[in-house]
Amino acid sequence: MKYKRKFNKENINTIIAELYGKDWDYSTTDVDLLYEKFMKNITETVNKVVPLEKTQTRKQPWINRFVIQASRDRDEAYKKFKITKLNSDWNLYKKKRNIYARVIRNEKKKYY
Numbered sequence: 001m002k003y004k005r006k007f008n009k010e011n012i013n014t015i016i017a018e019l020y021g022k023d024w025d026y027s028t029t030d031v032d033l034l035y036e037k038f039m040k041n042i043t044e045t046v047n048k049v050v051p052l053e054k055t056q057t058r059k060q061p062w063i064n065r066f067v068i069q070a071s072r073d074r075d076e077a078y079k080k081f082k083i084t085k086l087n088s089d090w091n092l093y094k095k096k097r098n099i100y101a102r103v104i105r106n107e108k109k110k111y112y
Contacts (some may be wrong), residue, residue: 003052011050025036061106062111070100 012110021042026034081089 002055002057005046005052007050007051014049015045018049062107063093064107067100067103067107070103071095074100 019041022045026037028034075092076087077093077096081093092098
């Protein structure tokens with residue numbers, strides 16, 4: 001299970017407003033203590049305004065941008081063939097289809 005935060009412009013503005021309200025008066029000269037207080041203020045504010053949310057894991061984790069691009073190329077070639085019905089477009093579609101199958105096969109091998 002993965003967790004992530006959903007940041008948006010409104011959240012950022014809320015975080016900034018919350019941070020303005022925090023006590024930033026540090027009268028110590030210990031750098032480590034100052035850093036801890038600083039990080040505590042930031043972390044508490046972010047956790048309060050933008051909590052972690054569970055996200056679903058991908059069912060096919062080998063799908064990446066290369067697979068998606070190959071799929072789009074294949075689909076575009078098929079659409080073009082459906083419109084023109086030309087042999088050259090059919091051959092282009094077959095080439096793109098085979099490239100897509102090869103990309104899927106390679107990405108699955110990399111993953112497993």
